[in-house]
Amino acid sequence: MELTDIPNDTDPQAIELQSFLEKNGVVKTLAHFSGLDENDKEVESIESIYHQR
Numbered sequence: 001m002e003l004t005d006i007p008n009d010t011d012p013q014a015i016e017l018q019s020f021l022e023k024n025g026v027v028k029t030l031a032h033f034s035g036l037d038e039n040d041k042e043v044e045s046i047e048s049i050y051h052q053r
Contacts (some may be wrong), residue, residue: 026050 021029026047031038 002023017029017033020032024032027038027043030036030043030046034043036043
């Protein structure tokens with residue numbers, strides 16, 4: 001299941017996250033919501049885990 005596959009979510013924060021993810025992709029979403037730089041090793045590590053799912 002992808003984050004964008006969560007049906008009928010009415011939580012405004014979840015909707016914002018899902019919309020941002022669909023529009024900007026994993027790296028930009030992680031950086032935006034975590035406050036980390038897009039090139040940060042932590043963002044790279046989380047992105048790798050995300051794509052393994």
